[in-house]
Amino acid sequence: MVVGLVGSRDPGGKRRRTLAATKLGKGAAWLSRTAGLGEGGIIGGRVAMALDRDVLSGLASGRTVVLVTGTNGKTTTTSMVTRALSAAGPVASNSTGANMPDGHVAALMARPEARYAVLEVDEMHLDIAAEQTKPAVILLLNLSRDQIDRVGEVRTVAARLRQVVVDSPQAVVVANADDPMVVFAAEPAQRVVWVSVGGGRWTGDATSCPKCGERIDVSVERWACACGLRRPEPAWAVRDQTVITDSGRELALQLNLPGQVNYGNAALAMAAVAQLGVVPEAALPRIREVSEVAGRYGDLVIGGRKVRLLLAKNPAGWHEMLQLVRASGRPVMLVVNAREADGFDLSWLWDVPFEQLAGLQVVVAGERAADMAVRLRYARVDVTMNPDPVEAVRMTPPGDLDVIANYTAFRMLRVKGEA
């Protein structure tokens, strides 16, 4: 029966296929949960997709979809958009960060009644997600170097996103006007809403132009390249701790999440939901409720000590998190792995300004603690090393501490720690 459904060509069969695939996917999810294998979302999505490769399109049809992508802040911004959009109705979302098509299928299967869907999308999968869900809004946050051994050059990623924008004429693109890679990707959109996210986002000061390769100095606000690519005039902008909306109103952000980058994420989220009729005054109070995102910025107990857990996966992310721990002045533990999901190459640690940790007590842990220890040694930071994070916590001075971990290390700590 299943084989017959997959191979079916009758025009009325699509809806039935989606239903059947969904049902079997849910069964798999239930089995996975019951067997204690996990939360069941991904496996359910995988089963449904194996049975019907267009299941995502079937599940998305009739819903208003927002896709969120970029290098950093995807999960946080998805959470903000979801919270804000719930002012308009029920929202389905892959809130745990399972950002590939199986995660999207699982999220939509879980909330069949939701009129809206807000999906975080891995940069390399935006094409499939957009083709299948026909989004009303595509939100482009930022693009910087990430896992170069897996994802490849940032320029290549920007070019792929640009093609998705071209192929999605129905979508309003809400995009970061300060990031040349994003501007290049969003430029050909039929309708684009530019948002200036303000400071705090690391770019390495200068970048090679995505269009022509020449140098662009992005330390100046109104950056421009000789080839014509330049910062567009933003409709929305972050200024200090406020957002200026497209109608010129200035609202104090007052977020619960720390860090300047989250002002930019909030402004992008507000601009996105405004396209769907949620006014900033309704969106902002809901965005403020976001205080922890899938464990990020949350408190945990590890080795008997209270820690604030921060995630950083690439140079831009580390730069942001270093600013946070620098400001708090607490002892710091850095935990680094280099599994496939992290990228096997850690050379980029040398592009992160760890010199700013000088004067803090730093311990390093994780499977690649030695890479981090060498980096800190040469940055003249006092460092103690122990691959086991629980043991390493015990080597820090007393009191609460800040922990920055990369992706698989972060997941491991959430399992080891107690909330």
Add this chain to the structure above:
Amino acid sequence: MNGNPGPSAVRIALVLPDMLGTYGDRGNVAVLAERLRLRGIGSEVVEINAGEFVPADCDLYMLGGGEDVAQLVAVRHLRQQGTLVQAARRGAVVLAVCAGMQILGTSFVGSDGVAHGGLGLLDVNTRPMPKRAIGELVVRPDPAFGDELLTGFENHGGCTYLGQDARPLGAVLAGVGNGVNGVEGAVQGRVIGTYLHGPCLARNPAFADRLLAMVTGTELAPLSIPEVDALRTERLRAAGVR
């Protein structure tokens, strides 16, 4: 500035990190400066971005890896100015990694599929390889660079062929390297090219000190950094060499 910059301070040029700075290779400069400081020798790091002038009077020039399009821009800038070539002919030490090595060669095929002329400091030419080389790379160096194995991470799509005037930096024990004849890198006079990221000098302190000895003319006092030893042991084991 670092240590006691004076007339004897070592001047290190970081060449076009905005174009050739995708793989953390600026770390090589941080390693050199710190290893000098720990021996009481001053250094001055001169960072030259695109559009800025490359001084001809530095002691060491460091180039890193970069994205394909940026590599083309970088070689154009360096050819127009000519000072890097002058410095190398005068005897300055040059370490060029990955795309940096490719542009110092006689020619390389870019992402556009077209052969571009390089600076000609190394008698090598680079063409695309069928499958990108990504992973740990271990090299037994030419004895002129000591007997400590070189470890690093390679990530490139170029096959680099050596001409008569260049010799390899070493023999590949694990990984791909140049992708021709089991060798890695290129050496010609005091110009050295390699595919080792990591960064190269963070993982290979003896090689770093060798470069510094070439500049200062004296062997430097031994320096022990236990974390570096731990990193080397771990990476060589991960590559299956020890």
